[in-house]
Amino acid sequence: MNFFNELSLKNKIFISSLGFILILSILIALFTRSLLITGLTGELKKRGVGIAQGIADSSRGYILTKNLAELTVLAYDARLGNRKDMVEYLIISDDQGNILAHTFTTGFPLNIEAIVKNQEYKKENITSIDVDRHSVFHVVVPVKEGIYTIGSVQVGLDKQHIENLISDLRLVFLSFLSMVSIIFFFLSHRLALHITRPVTALIRYADQITKGEFNIISKNDLDRQIFATGAKDDEITKLTDSFVKMTSQLIQASKMTNLEKMSAGIAHEINQPLNAIKMGSEYLCMMKERKQKIKEADFKMVLEEISTQVSRAAEIVGRLKRFSRKSDFSKEVIHINDCIRSVNKIIGRQIFLQNIDLILDLDESVPFVLAHNNRVEQVLFNLFTNARDAVNERIEKSKDIEKGRITISTFSDNNNVCVTVSDNGSGIEPDQMDSVFESFYTTKEMGEGMGLGLPIIKGIVKNYNGTITVESIPGSGTCFKIMFPSHSKENG
Amino acid sequence: MREGIICLICSFFLTVGGGACTSPQQSDIAPENRTGITSDEILIGSSLALGGHAGYLGTQMLQGAMSYIRHINETGGIHSRKIKVTFLDDRYNPAQCLYNTQKLILEKKVFALFCYVGTPTTVRIIPLVNEARIPLVGMFTGANRLRHPVNRYLINIRASYYQETQAAVDFIVKRKKFDKVAVFYQYDEYGFDGLRGTEIALKKYGMIPVAKGSYVRGTLDVEAGLEKIIQSDAQAVVMIGTYDSCAKFINLSMERNFSPLFHNVSFVGSKELARRLGSNGEGVIVTQVVPPPNFNHMAKPLPGVKDYITVLKKYYPDSKPSFVGLEGYLNARILVEGLTRVGKDITREKFIRAIESIDHYDLGIKNSLSFGKNDYQGLDNVYYTMIKQGKLVLIK
Ligand SMILES: Nc1ncnc2c1ncn2[C@@H]1O[C@H](COP(=O)(O)OP(=O)(O)OP(=O)(O)O)[C@@H](O)[C@H]1O
Numbered sequence: 001m002n003f004f005n006e007l008s009l010k011n012k013i014f015i016s017s018l019g020f021i022l023i024l025s026i027l028i029a030l031f032t033r034s035l036l037i038t039g040l041t042g043e044l045k046k047r048g049v050g051i052a053q054g055i056a057d058s059s060r061g062y063i064l065t066k067n068l069a070e071l072t073v074l075a076y077d078a079r080l081g082n083r084k085d086m087v088e089y090l091i092i093s094d095d096q097g098n099i100l101a102h103t104f105t106t107g108f109p110l111n112i113e114a115i116v117k118n119q120e121y122k123k124e125n126i127t128s129i130d131v132d133r134h135s136v137f138h139v140v141v142p143v144k145e146g147i148y149t150i151g152s153v154q155v156g157l158d159k160q161h162i163e164n165l166i167s168d169l170r171l172v173f174l175s176f177l178s179m180v181s182i183i184f185f186f187l188s189h190r191l192a193l194h195i196t197r198p199v200t201a202l203i204r205y206a207d208q209i210t211k212g213e214f215n216i217i218s219k220n221d222l223d224r225q226i227f228a229t230g231a232k233d234d235e236i237t238k239l240t241d242s243f244v245k246m247t248s249q250l251i252q253a254s255k256m257t258n259l260e261k262m263s264a265g266i267a268h269e270i271n272q273p274l275n276a277i278k279m280g281s282e283y284l285c286m287m288k289e290r291k292q293k294i295k296e297a298d299f300k301m302v303l304e305e306i307s308t309q310v311s312r313a314a315e316i317v318g319r320l321k322r323f324s325r326k327s328d329f330s331k332e333v334i335h336i337n338d339c340i341r342s343v344n345k346i347i348g349r350q351i352f353l354q355n356i357d358l359i360l361d362l363d364e365s366v367p368f369v370l371a372h373n374n375r376v377e378q379v380l381f382n383l384f385t386n387a388r389d390a391v392n393e394r395i396e397k398s399k400d401i402e403k404g405r406i407t408i409s410t411f412s413d414n415n416n417v418c419v420t421v422s423d424n425g426s427g428i429e430p431d432q433m434d435s436v437f438e439s440f441y442t443t444k445e446m447g448e449g450m451g452l453g454l455p456i457i458k459g460i461v462k463n464y465n466g467t468i469t470v471e472s473i474p475g476s477g478t479c480f481k482i483m484f485p486s487h488s489k490e491n492g
Numbered sequence: 493m494r495e496g497i498i499c500l501i502c503s504f505f506l507t508v509g510g511g512a513c514t515s516p517q518q519s520d521i522a523p524e525n526r527t528g529i530t531s532d533e534i535l536i537g538s539s540l541a542l543g544g545h546a547g548y549l550g551t552q553m554l555q556g557a558m559s560y561i562r563h564i565n566e567t568g569g570i571h572s573r574k575i576k577v578t579f580l581d582d583r584y585n586p587a588q589c590l591y592n593t594q595k596l597i598l599e600k601k602v603f604a605l606f607c608y609v610g611t612p613t614t615v616r617i618i619p620l621v622n623e624a625r626i627p628l629v630g631m632f633t634g635a636n637r638l639r640h641p642v643n644r645y646l647i648n649i650r651a652s653y654y655q656e657t658q659a660a661v662d663f664i665v666k667r668k669k670f671d672k673v674a675v676f677y678q679y680d681e682y683g684f685d686g687l688r689g690t691e692i693a694l695k696k697y698g699m700i701p702v703a704k705g706s707y708v709r710g711t712l713d714v715e716a717g718l719e720k721i722i723q724s725d726a727q728a729v730v731m732i733g734t735y736d737s738c739a740k741f742i743n744l745s746m747e748r749n750f751s752p753l754f755h756n757v758s759f760v761g762s763k764e765l766a767r768r769l770g771s772n773g774e775g776v777i778v779t780q781v782v783p784p785p786n787f788n789h790m791a792k793p794l795p796g797v798k799d800y801i802t803v804l805k806k807y808y809p810d811s812k813p814s815f816v817g818l819e820g821y822l823n824a825r826i827l828v829e830g831l832t833r834v835g836k837d838i839t840r841e842k843f844i845r846a847i848e849s850i851d852h853y854d855l856g857i858k859n860s861l862s863f864g865k866n867d868y869q870g871l872d873n874v875y876y877t878m879i880k881q882g883k884l885v886l887i888k
């Protein structure tokens with residue numbers, strides 16, 4: 001059973017349908033056999049009675065004249081040709097049960113005289129007896145003259161004969177069954193393939209999602225690949241639809257949690273311009289109440305300040321909007337440092353408030369890369385929050401007083417643009433190293449982490465032909481490194 | 493994985509299929525059977541016509557055979573066993589022959605059957621011979637049905653009707669250079685055998701019978717057949733019949749001045765034929781499967797014939813030598829030869845193998861006898877005799 005469980009879906013279907021047809025074949029074979037046996041037994045008895053009746057008719061005169069020679073001829077004639085296989089023996093007896101003629105040539109069976117004597121020979125009957133370890137149907141047909149019985153014809157029909165007939169048929173039947181099975185072998189094989197191909201495709205995609213490769217999932221893509229397998233089943237189509245929907249929803253959900261995480265910092269961020277505006281507007285109100293004349297220059301300065309602060313708030317809101325928007329994988333020439341600074345603006349403040357140093361070590365001379373601002377920001381945002389979480393975890397767990405620190409540096413290396421995000425957080429255990437990029441892998445509490453951050457960003461990085469690697473020392477820190485091919489290289 | 497499953501299925505079918513193929517097969521080797529062999533006797537059974545219209549045949553044959561067997565028994569038997577022959581009269585009745593044979597095998601428990609007379613009688617008992625696997629040595633018939641298909645239990649000594657008609661055709665076509673050959677035959681199994689044999693022999697020369705005439709057994713209605721044959725202007729007539737109708741045929745055609753070469757086969761009963769023909773018999777040819785059993789005409793008698801006449805005189809002084817008697821005598825010679833070759837431990841299978849080993853055996857009748865693994869036809873050559881002044885004379 002274990003062996004069966006370990007099989008792939010295709011082979012399971014294949015084997016079970018094959019097993020089914022085999023069992024069915026065997027059942028049919030057994031059924032046909034029993035049908036044949038009953039049919040042939042009936043036929044054998046009928047023919048036996050027919051033969052006995054024929055002999056009874058012809059033997060009447062000879063029984064009366066006690067012509068033993070002619071009776072012997074009649075008896076032997078009943079066994080001529082291929083009837084010999086069927087008729088084991090034939091006995092003609094008189095009305096006392098004395099044997100007049102018979103077909104035993106080589107030896108007389110021991111019990112036969114008693115058997116013949118004890119027959120109820122006045123009417124036709126068939127009994128099943130053993131003669132010389134031979135199983136036979138013993139047919140008795142009376143020979144009548146007028147209404148009185150003058151003797152009987154007794155025929156032994158070999159039961160083995162039926163077996164022989166069946167064994168002749170067996171080969172034919174077996175080859176037929178084999179043919180059916182072989183046809184079904186290929187049919188079930190094809191069928192299993194047909195059924196499982198779309199499912200296999202879905203499973204493959206699910207696997208890819210687990211590995212963090214989200215970018216290949218688009219509904220059209222999936223549809224095309226699954227339809228290419230020839231499955232146009234409604235169920236399957238529905239399944240793919242919901243599958244695609246769910247994946248994109250998941251991705252979106254993970255983004256929403258990102259937004260939640262941002263909200264604290266953003267509140268603070270937006271508070272600042274609001275405070276400034278409030279201060280400006282209060283100042284203007286106060287001057288109005290006091291009916292004091294505001295200096296033209298002051299008035300202008302306050303209004304300008306309000307306007308600047310509004311723009312600043314609008315910029316923050318705009319960034320938020322941009323972040324939550326589903327964006328495609330279009331490519332633009334961007335500078336990686338811009339993205340870092342942008343993310344810093346969103347989350348830097350919050351990190352600072354949690355008493356963690358955020359150190360930017362940016363090499364301004366790094367080349368451009370082909371990517372999308374929004375996407376790269378998403379990547380960096382995730383790395384920042386992971387690092388922050390790790391630092392907090394360390395501090396919480398080990399009551400460590402070492403101040404948290406996150407360092408972001410950029411540099412170029414061999415036509416590649418590299419970004420490292422390192423922290424002095426809790427680190428990753430060596431045996432967990434491979435799991436961190438898997439979907440839904442998280443060490444964080446329910447509601448805090450979904451385990452989608454790293455897999456999603458791995459997908460994004462890969463989409464821009466970049467790589468992401470991680471190094472970590474448990475207890476002392478982690479360093480994620482992203483590498484993008486530089487744009488200038490691609491041009492050159 | 494896939495290969496594994498395919499292997500699994502293949503092996504399944506092989507086992508099932510193999511199981512079906514190994515149905516029990518009956519072996520053709522009979523178990524050694526010593527029925528009818530005691531410490532001092534070998535029981536032999538025979539059913540033949542001793543009374544009735546064919547009684548002469550059976551009696552003559554039995555006397556011929558018994559004279560030799562008695563001679564052997566008196567001179568020490570075979571490996572100190574005496575041969576005991578149980579004979580039952582069947583009056584040439586096939587039913588009686590079958591009944592007798594069943595009795596001989598089942599009740600008398602004889603070792604072998606011997607010296608059967610006639611085609612319809614002997615053909616009747618073939619199923620019994622096969623079932624009991626009992627050898628039957630020497631049959632007074634040349635019927636093809638006792639020779640084909642080859643049956644190792646039916647040991648034929650004399651030449652077949654096919655061989656006799658072949659010889660007749662050879663004589664007519666090769667020696668006499670005739671090319672118009674007619675066939676006159678009795679309308680029964682015996683006649684058909686002869687007709688077929690003649691046609692097969694003629695075919696070898698690229699010929700067919702120019703006319704075929706027949707009569708119904710037991711009747712003497714030969715006129716229609718005779719008319720047909722006269723019309724065909726045949727140069728020779730191969731005759732497969734019995735002495736009465738053949739004699740009538742020849743006498744009638746002589747009356748009508750139609751005198752082709754008349755060529756009869758041994759079964760006709762040559763002595764009686766010659767007697768009935770009288771002067772009309774001059775030049776009529778009869779093939780024989782054994783040489784003429786009298787040596788009055790010959791300077792030097794054949795040693796086999798001489799021995800026959802000697803033992804017959806000794807044991808049956810009243811009996812006259814005859815073709816049938818000589819045949820019985822020769823049958824006995826082969827029976828004894830076979831039994832002698834087996835040695836002390838006699839079984840039916842060993843006996844048949846001993847018979848098979850008889851090769852170019854000289855019976856002293858200028859006609860060597862051979863059996864073999866698939867050859868249960870002993871003598872292959874026939875003798876030509878011609879009626880000269882009412883006597884049968886051997887011609888070379
Ligand atoms: N800088 C880091 N230091 C230590 N562990 C880390 C670090 N980054 C990630 N991890 C580990 O990898 C796991 C997976 O991170 P991932 O970003 O994929 O999910 P998450 O942060 O738990 O949830 P979310 O979907 O909200 O990002 C984390 O739960 C954490 O255990």
Ligand SMILES: [Mg+2]
Pocket residue numbers: 382385386449453454
């Ligand atoms: Mg995360």
